[in-house]
Amino acid sequence: MSTAEIVSRAQQLFEDLNFTYAREWKAAAPGRKVVGFMPVYVPREMIWAAGALPLGIFGGGDELEVIHGDAYYQSYICRIPRSTIELGVSNRLDFVDGMLFPFVCDVIRNLSGIWKIMFPNVYSKFFDTPQNYQSSIGGNYYVQELHELREGLEKMAGRKITDDDLRRSIADYNENRKAVREVYDFRIEQPWKAPAWEVYLLMRAGMVLPPDEHTKMLRDYVAAARDEDRPIRDNCRIVVTGSFCEQPPLNLVKSIEMAGCYVVDDDYMLVNRWLMTDVPTEGDPLVNLSEAFIKHSVETACKYVDKEEVKGQFLVESVRRSKAEGVIFAAPSFCDPALLDRPMLQHRLTENNIPFIAFKYAENSGQMQPIREQAGTFADSIKLWSEQQ
Amino acid sequence: MTITAGIDIGTGVVKTVIFDVDGDNTKWLGKRSDRIRQRDPFQLAEQAYDELLEECGLGRKDVAYVATTGEGENLAFHTGHFYSMTTHGRGAIYFEPKAGAVLDIGALHGRAIKVDERGKVTTYRMTSQCASGSGQFLENIARYLGIAQDEIGTLSQQADDPEKVSSICAVLAETDVINMVSRGISAPNILKGIHESMAVRLAKLLKSIGAVDGVVLMTGGLALDTGLVAALNEAMVKEKVNLVVKSHPDSIYAGAIGAALWGAFRHEKLARLGQLAMAS
Numbered sequence: 162m163s164t165a166e167i168v169s170r171a172q173q174l175f176e177d178l179n180f181t182y183a184r185e186w187k188a189a190a191p192g193r194k195v196v197g198f199m200p201v202y203v204p205r206e207m208i209w210a211a212g213a214l215p216l217g218i219f220g221g222g223d224e225l226e227v228i229h230g231d232a233y234y235q236s237y238i239c240r241i242p243r244s245t246i247e248l249g250v251s252n253r254l255d256f257v258d259g260m261l262f263p264f265v266c267d268v269i270r271n272l273s274g275i276w277k278i279m280f281p282n283v284y285s286k287f288f289d290t291p292q293n294y295q296s297s298i299g300g301n302y303y304v305q306e307l308h309e310l311r312e313g314l315e316k317m318a319g320r321k322i323t324d325d326d327l328r329r330s331i332a333d334y335n336e337n338r339k340a341v342r343e344v345y346d347f348r349i350e351q352p353w354k355a356p357a358w359e360v361y362l363l364m365r366a367g368m369v370l371p372p373d374e375h376t377k378m379l380r381d382y383v384a385a386a387r388d389e390d391r392p393i394r395d396n397c398r399i400v401v402t403g404s405f406c407e408q409p410p411l412n413l414v415k416s417i418e419m420a421g422c423y424v425v426d427d428d429y430m431l432v433n434r435w436l437m438t439d440v441p442t443e444g445d446p447l448v449n450l451s452e453a454f455i456k457h458s459v460e461t462a463c464k465y466v467d468k469e470e471v472k473g474q475f476l477v478e479s480v481r482r483s484k485a486e487g488v489i490f491a492a493p494s495f496c497d498p499a500l501l502d503r504p505m506l507q508h509r510l511t512e513n514n515i516p517f518i519a520f521k522y523a524e525n526s527g528q529m530q531p532i533r534e535q536a537g538t539f540a541d542s543i544k545l546w547s548e549q550q
Numbered sequence: 551m552t553i554t555a556g557i558d559i560g561t562g563v564v565k566t567v568i569f570d571v572d573g574d575n576t577k578w579l580g581k582r583s584d585r586i587r588q589r590d591p592f593q594l595a596e597q598a599y600d601e602l603l604e605e606c607g608l609g610r611k612d613v614a615y616v617a618t619t620g621e622g623e624n625l626a627f628h629t630g631h632f633y634s635m636t637t638h639g640r641g642a643i644y645f646e647p648k649a650g651a652v653l654d655i656g657a658l659h660g661r662a663i664k665v666d667e668r669g670k671v672t673t674y675r676m677t678s679q680c681a682s683g684s685g686q687f688l689e690n691i692a693r694y695l696g697i698a699q700d701e702i703g704t705l706s707q708q709a710d711d712p713e714k715v716s717s718i719c720a721v722l723a724e725t726d727v728i729n730m731v732s733r734g735i736s737a738p739n740i741l742k743g744i745h746e747s748m749a750v751r752l753a754k755l756l757k758s759i760g761a762v763d764g765v766v767l768m769t770g771g772l773a774l775d776t777g778l779v780a781a782l783n784e785a786m787v788k789e790k791v792n793l794v795v796k797s798h799p800d801s802i803y804a805g806a807i808g809a810a811l812w813g814a815f816r817h818e819k820l821a822r823l824g825q826l827a828m829a830s
Contacts, residue, residue, distance in 0.1 A: 395615070395630030395816055419623045421631050533623075537633035538671070544816060545636070546670065 164359065164385045167378060171362035174369050175411070178225055178248065182369050183216050184256050194318050196259035196284075199245070199269055200406040201463055202435040203261045203288055204307065204450050209372060210322045210330035211314040216257065217368025217432065220244045223410040223525040233275060234268075239495045240523045241407035242272045249280065259284035259317050261310075265406050265463045266497050284317040286310065292465040294455050303451040311447070327446035335439040337372040340379040342434070345426065347383050349483045352423035353393045354386045357401075358415045364430045365408075394421070397543040400485045401427040402476060402506070403492035403499040405461050409522050416529040417489060421540035425483040428461060435459055462498035473509025480515055486543045489536060490519035516543060552817050553579075553608065554615045556810030557599060558637070558803075559591050559622040561657040562685065563771065565806040566598045568606050568613075571814035576644070580606040581803055592625055599627075617813030619805045632812050635661065640669035640811050641804030642767040646796060651761035653752055653782075653795065654804075655772035657685040662755040669808070675758045677751065685771045691727055691744060695737045702741055706777025709742030716747070723747070745781035753785045756793060763792040773801030 174182055187193045194213035198205070205215040221227065221244030229250045230243030248254050260283055262273035273287035289306060291299030311322050344363060348355040363382055367375040401417065405428045418424060438457045441449045460466065460475035480488060488510055492499035503519060510517050518539045520532060551572050558565040564584045570577040580602050584594055599616075603609060610627075618628040619637040634654065642652040643665065652663040661676040677684075692699050713735050716722040723744070730740050756766060772778055774797070782795040800807075820826050 392626070394628070395820070420633075421623070534633065537631070538635060541633050541636040541812075544630070544632075545812060 162381055162385060164382055164389055167382045167385065168359045168362055171359075171366040171378070175222075175362055175365045176224065178221060179253055180216065180256070180369065183214055186214050186371070187256055192319070194258040195256060196261060196314070196317070197254060197257045198261040198288075198432075199241075199263060199265070199272075200430075200432065201263060201265055201461060202290070202432050202458075203263050204310075204454075205372070205432065206327060206330040206334050206440070206446075206450060207307065207310055207314060207322070208259075208261075209333060210326040211318040212320065213258065213314070213318055214369075214371060217365075217430070218245055218248065218254070218260070219365070219368060219408050219430070220524045221247055222408070223412075223527065225525075227525075237495060238268050239407050239493045240525060241493070242268050244524065245272060246275065246279075249276070257283065259286070259314065261286050261288050263288040264290045268497075269406075284313055286313055290454070294465075294467070296452060296455055300448075300451045300455045303454055304447050307447045307450060324446050328442045331440045331446060331449070332442050333372040333376075335442070337367070337376045337379075338434065338436060338439070340376040341367070343383055344379050345434070347386065349425050351387075352396075352398065352425055354389060354391050355382075356415075357418045357424035357427070358411060360424075361411065361414045361427075361429055364433050367433050368430065394423075395544065396421050396423045397487060397540045397547075398423045398425045398483065398485045399487045399489050399540075399543075400425060400476070400480055400483060401429075401489050401491050402479075403462075403490045403496070403503065403519075404429055405431050405463075405499070406496060407493035407524050409491060409493075410524060410526055412529050413491070413522055413526060413532055416533050417491075417536045420533045420536035421544070422489070422536055425485050426479050428459075431459060431461060462502035473506045476506055477509055477513050477515065480510075480513075486516070486547060487539065488515060488517040489539070490517060492519075492521055494521045494523050496521075516547065552614045552814050553612050554617060554810045554813040554817065555599060555603075555613050556637070556806035556808065556813065557595050557616065557618045557622050557625060557628070558634075558805035558809060559595055559618065559620045559625070560771070560805070561621070562586055563657075563802070564591055564595045564598055565803050566595065566602050567803055567806040567810050568602060568608065569807070569810040569814065571811065576811065576814075578807075579608075581800070581806075583802060591621065595622065595625055596627070615813035615817040617809035617816075619809040630813060630816055632809050634805055635663050635671050635674050637805045637808030637812060638769045639663050639665040639671045640808030641806070642769055642808075643667070643669040644807050644811060645798040645801065645804065646765055646767045648765045649767040649796075650764035651756060651759065651766045651793075652804075653756065653766055653768045654770045655685065655752070655768065655778075656770040657689075659684060660752060660755070660770075660772075662752070662759050662761065664759045664761055673759050675755050677755065687723070688744070688772070688775070690724060691741070694724070694727060694731065695740065697737060700774075703774070703776035703778070703780075705738045706741040706745050706775075707738075707780055709736075709738040711739050712742035712746055713739050714747070715740075715743045741777060742781070745775075745777045746785070748778060749781040749785035752782060753789050753791065757789075757791065761793060764794075766793050766795045767801070767804075768795060768797045769801045769804035771802055773797045773804075774799075 197218045208215040220241040230247035293299035399422045568579040638654045663674040
């Protein structure tokens, strides 16, 4: 299969706001359930172990007209909660049996409450991840949160989630994370063969496909992309950060690359890469998931970093590891976590002589010319005037 | 010796140049411009590029770096792309080494760019979205007046009593012009009025980037409009700004030239870093 065919399949899944694939998956066998989840991270292993399909709800994108959603929120917040409500009230999520709202910000926390009121027959949970990263404190708390989630999912699914169910599920997601890392590593190595928008769609496909099917898609892509001959451009290499919740429109992802930047790392759909190492399949699965979260998870704005000198180091290391020459901060308008984090991260980049630019977007942004101008002139400045070269 | 090509895909015209660069020595080998006229700009650019190479006695394999600018990001065979501001800045320095600022006025927009002695862009401002300061607007006016575009500059300089035209909005300005025609105002006075109105806007744009003295080079399609250049210099005197606005007969190639020269610069830099394979 060619990369074009694989990407076309991923794009169909991405554009389908009726979630036909998930509906068909559910209808294919009796007793199957679908559990929606919002950015940034939920332990999908728990959902999959309950015999349910984890379905990432990452807003409505630029194709969804928000009519009802605006009535629920004030104008000065981001767009993802409005478009998520729009998906709900327009019955596009009427097949979803549960919804998880992980901790991102107050807006998403409030959305979980609204969801409970609006859809009382749907299992809804605000999944409150710890902000203390000591195993004996935050870790223990997180294990309790996982117990609570397990009980809720069992009630919803009408079946027990055994430890062995969880171990099998963890193994499936370990394999999936490995495949995700392979795609990102391949892009670092040969970014001209894995354009940012293709990688974006592949990762987005993981929000609706079961882990095994997604893993196969990713590996097929890398195999096909390695064999394809694509022209090498004289582009600079950049990391995109700040887009971990509300997603940029696909045209924005394309525009950055068109403007002369190879995107060699990003924080889109971080749930795919939240845990940076394999989760052990031996021992207590809840403790294993908790330890992985506490000790081996990525850093984003919605995670508390208790040491000032450490803040931003993760981003600097991402730049080094991916051999990037600069950073583009692309955050949704009104995104408190990303925009409040930005000055601290920029300070760290400045200390490390890493150039950066910043802009904001909404998931339905339509005007790409200013983005192209900014990203393009940034690329020019790196190519022509960077000190490292 | 490094052969580089610069291809500037504008809104109305594709400009192509070939250069031979050896350190600070540059030799301009060839140039051509092609009006797009509802054709596919990428096909047109490819055809123009191949024909120009042939005219220069070269083949594609002789070219070390094909640099695009303007709307050329999607041209299939380009090596690297540079943004218009970056290329117009460099192109301006090529024509006028003393230039401290550039006025790039194309078919759909205008921008003032401040550059240093290397052609590095230090700041810029664009006109607002309204088309009243653009080449397309002047093309429309020429059509209403029944004159050829290349007559605009000469006629404007024959004006004896320029008529004031709205500088805020192209629609209002076009209505103004229609009214003037019906009132029997002569074409030179209408054109001069338009040039004066554009000049005031552009002078403000230059002020906003801190260009207050020295030489400004005009690039883009309207660099060939002698009437606008004259009106700009008059506006500088009126505004008591010590700027001299200049143009060059080949100013429309500034973007393509800048692209070709930056392409050579990049090629040399990548060679020095042992990364030429990244731009093959």
